[in-house]
Amino acid sequence: MTDAALSLSVVVLALALLAAAMMVRRARLWRIGKPAKVDWMAGLAALPRRYLVDVHHVVGRDPYAARMHALAAGGLLGGSAFAALALIPPLGASRLFWVAITLAFAVALAGGYMVGRRRIPVKPPRLSGGRFQRLPFFLAGYSLGAFLVALDAALGGAIWPLAWLGLWLAAAGGFGLVLQIDRGPMRHAFAGAAHLVAHPRPGRFEGERTTALLPLDLDAPRLGAATPSDFAFNRLIGFDACIQCGRCEVACPAFAAGQPLNPKRLIQDLAASLQPNATNGSYAGSPYPNARPVAGVGGPELPIVGTGAMIHPDTLWSCTTCRACVEECPMMIEHVDAIVELRRFQTLELGALPAKAAPPLMEMRYADEPGGRPLKARTDFAAGLTLPLISAKGGAEVLLWLGEGAYELRYGRTLRALVTLLHRAGVDFAVLGEEERDCGDLARRLGDEATFQRLAAENIATLARYSFKHILTADPHALHALRNEYRAFGGDYEVVHHAALLDELVATGRLPVGALAEVRVTYHDPCYLGRYNGEFDAPRRLLDRLGLERLEMERSGKRSMCCGGGGGAPVSDIEGERRIPDLRMGQAAATGAAIVAVACPQCSAMLEGVTGERPQVADIAELVLMAADAVTTLQPVPAA
Amino acid sequence: MRIAVLLSAGRHAVSGRPAPVPVELQAIRLAHDLGGEVTGLHAGPDAAPLKDTLGHGLPRLVHHRITVADDPLPSLAAALIEGAFDLVLAGRTGQGGEDTGLLPYALARQLSLPLVPDAAALAEGPQSGTLSVEQALPRGARRRLVVHVPALVTVHPAAPAALPFAFAAARRGAVEARPGLVAPRAPTQIEERPYRARPKLIAKAAAGASAAERLKAATEAASGGGRLLVDPLPEEAAREILTHLRDIGVLRSR
Numbered sequence: 021m022t023d024a025a026l027s028l029s030v031v032v033l034a035l036a037l038l039a040a041a042m043m044v045r046r047a048r049l050w051r052i053g054k055p056a057k058v059d060w061m062a063g064l065a066a067l068p069r070r071y072l073v074d075v076h077h078v079v080g081r082d083p084y085a086a087r088m089h090a091l092a093a094g095g096l097l098g099g100s101a102f103a104a105l106a107l108i109p110p111l112g113a114s115r116l117f118w119v120a121i122t123l124a125f126a127v128a129l130a131g132g133y134m135v136g137r138r139r140i141p142v143k144p145p146r147l148s149g150g151r152f153q154r155l156p157f158f159l160a161g162y163s164l165g166a167f168l169v170a171l172d173a174a175l176g177g178a179i180w181p182l183a184w185l186g187l188w189l190a191a192a193g194g195f196g197l198v199l200q201i202d203r204g205p206m207r208h209a210f211a212g213a214a215h216l217v218a219h220p221r222p223g224r225f226e227g228e229r230t231t232a233l234l235p236l237d238l239d240a241p242r243l244g245a246a247t248p249s250d251f252a253f254n255r256l257i258g259f260d261a262c263i264q265c266g267r268c269e270v271a272c273p274a275f276a277a278g279q280p281l282n283p284k285r286l287i288q289d290l291a292a293s294l295q296p297n298a299t300n301g302s303y304a305g306s307p308y309p310n311a312r313p314v315a316g317v318g319g320p321e322l323p324i325v326g327t328g329a330m331i332h333p334d335t336l337w338s339c340t341t342c343r344a345c346v347e348e349c350p351m352m353i354e355h356v357d358a359i360v361e362l363r364r365f366q367t368l369e370l371g372a373l374p375a376k377a378a379p380p381l382m383e384m385r386y387a388d389e390p391g392g393r394p395l396k397a398r399t400d401f402a403a404g405l406t407l408p409l410i411s412a413k414g415g416a417e418v419l420l421w422l423g424e425g426a427y428e429l430r431y432g433r434t435l436r437a438l439v440t441l442l443h444r445a446g447v448d449f450a451v452l453g454e455e456e457r458d459c460g461d462l463a464r465r466l467g468d469e470a471t472f473q474r475l476a477a478e479n480i481a482t483l484a485r486y487s488f489k490h491i492l493t494a495d496p497h498a499l500h501a502l503r504n505e506y507r508a509f510g511g512d513y514e515v516v517h518h519a520a521l522l523d524e525l526v527a528t529g530r531l532p533v534g535a536l537a538e539v540r541v542t543y544h545d546p547c548y549l550g551r552y553n554g555e556f557d558a559p560r561r562l563l564d565r566l567g568l569e570r571l572e573m574e575r576s577g578k579r580s581m582c583c584g585g586g587g588g589a590p591v592s593d594i595e596g597e598r599r600i601p602d603l604r605m606g607q608a609a610a611t612g613a614a615i616v617a618v619a620c621p622q623c624s625a626m627l628e629g630v631t632g633e634r635p636q637v638a639d640i641a642e643l644v645l646m647a648a649d650a651v652t653t654l655q656p657v658p659a660a
Numbered sequence: 661m662r663i664a665v666l667l668s669a670g671r672h673a674v675s676g677r678p679a680p681v682p683v684e685l686q687a688i689r690l691a692h693d694l695g696g697e698v699t700g701l702h703a704g705p706d707a708a709p710l711k712d713t714l715g716h717g718l719p720r721l722v723h724h725r726i727t728v729a730d731d732p733l734p735s736l737a738a739a740l741i742e743g744a745f746d747l748v749l750a751g752r753t754g755q756g757g758e759d760t761g762l763l764p765y766a767l768a769r770q771l772s773l774p775l776v777p778d779a780a781a782l783a784e785g786p787q788s789g790t791l792s793v794e795q796a797l798p799r800g801a802r803r804r805l806v807v808h809v810p811a812l813v814t815v816h817p818a819a820p821a822a823l824p825f826a827f828a829a830a831r832r833g834a835v836e837a838r839p840g841l842v843a844p845r846a847p848t849q850i851e852e853r854p855y856r857a858r859p860k861l862i863a864k865a866a867a868g869a870s871a872a873e874r875l876k877a878a879t880e881a882a883s884g885g886g887r888l889l890v891d892p893l894p895e896e897a898a899r900e901i902l903t904h905l906r907d908i909g910v911l912r913s914r
Contacts, residue, residue: 367824369829371716377824382824387675387677388675
């Protein structure tokens, strides 16, 4: 073992100790958070799987990033660990061992080159600059230096002047890297691991789609989150885990529309405010589009939202809760949970909602319906159709949940198509009629948990009076509330989306359909059906059964783009440069499709609101009805 | 400034459930924006449905308990005298209760207070002890009045929207219950009949006219007439305005 190699081992060990100290210093900040139930043992045991499978799955959507990480992180950690182990005499004396170390740092150097190549000479806009731009130099310095020392040791001291130069390089680069643990890019390495262990939604790693918002205890002394200390500690770890890769900002519909929301910046503002006397000054990524001015100061016990704080309220209310950012986040951060937690405080404690969002909540409080319309009028869309009431029948196989869209003329047409199809297929169904209250989705996304919980309790009490096998709905927002969010309040239902039911009816032949003339159609995934509930296939299968030529948009499936209708965004109405539905319709038009197939009243309303020449908007039920009509005209059903 | 806001037991216009009256919530907003010590007053059998007003920015609610058969007027008059308020705000009418809109007038007469109806905005007056009231008149017109306090002002729906509801504030707020005055209502000779919807009167187009003509007739009757000039020269605009004023008789033609 050469003297330089021995020094390298000592330097690596010293750097490791320094790194540990930096990590402890940062981790102590997490203690300001509220306690949370975390299964540490299970989390620790699952860490390798969560990292190598779940995280890799997301990172691997950008294969360059996956290879870069494998080389840089693998080489760096492996080489450093080996170099420290070389302090054990028999290992250190083995030249073969130093060959292994040399190879590890060569790999790390290749990774460091990839990190640099990605940012230099042109940094993609989604990546942050500042400290992040210095990272490749530290990485290269450390790995090149250590590589030279190890190579010298492997060669038995043949290039000793280079080795001593390398030692200094490795020490300087390593020191730079360690200093980046506190506030720089290296923080994601350890905070990310901690976040994977203590993740607030461990079900995400078990193949579940845990997307239901967590219930809020309405008797708590403070409702929602005002300051960083109001978040659970594992949420704070999540904020620290952010590596500012900017995949969320690329996916965010509000960001694309020029509304003042950038999920990356939001998480950075939250992470920055963990420490006392915090400012947002060191952020070097893309800003909130059309950012409203804020003071940009914060601290563990200081408010987060407000013009005198870190985050402007308009930023908070721009979110459509579409979960595109969560889907894209390689660190598994739960942006939407954080936004709703902040909204809850604004709404429940301060009553600080956007002016136009308050009236629908008020109507929901006193009339159980965001438009303040009579509950009895919900079935008006079905004038002339037979719409059995469950109160008259006592029970039915399928309970049809109409949702808020029933009041709207355009969506009424969709529901009329659905009701007609159910009759034609001989489905035993019924509706609640005036006993159906709003499901409370809008109230919950706007942070009004009190109204949501009241509506949930009253709907659950109503549903308990009737017997039915499952609930059918054409509204994915109602589906998500009934299927996933009512469970916490004692409502456990099997809820089916109309696309899934129609698909089954057509597949089993209960609903004969003819082929529609070869029309080009593209399917727009509703966020609350797709990303929230994992149902991507049934609507596509159904469209294929109708003989349509199905085209996929630039963004589809779980990476689909929101129509702009979720999360109360239409009523919050935060000003941007463009409209989200216009962007989405542009993507639909780019496929060359003549029809955009939708499966949600919000999507239908938002996309129908797009002006100018564009593809037609048709709900899946309407298309199925067209196909079913085609069969009755072409091949008359033989008289029974 | 000590401000009292009179609150009535309203009902939601559609659902019929107990609910705060929107225009009274707007009155709370005006009082809140004006600043000072704001108290909500209610005289009635039950104040529980009014607790929600505490979530709309009302810091304090006093409930004078009376029975259904009692007239709230004496209880409210006594409370207003006792409280020595500078300003009393009330809604223009209630909603879902008796809805006559007469109570503020009866109170003003009993307390000998000046009454300014239909306020859309309030501000401090030019001298101390005065209040500047912006009155909402038909067709969007506004008139600014200055009154000496104490005064009673009713609030018009054109006032700024109510403060959004804050659940936690309503939860924390408490209602102070006090006994009201026993004042049995004089039996009234009012006949009650179910409401009969009357046809809306719109300007008639000639019988057999097309739908477009009927629409034109119906909408033109509501508009003030006149011509729309886009980006005219100032002289041309002035001439047009003068012509119009002469046409409608505001200016005498010479």
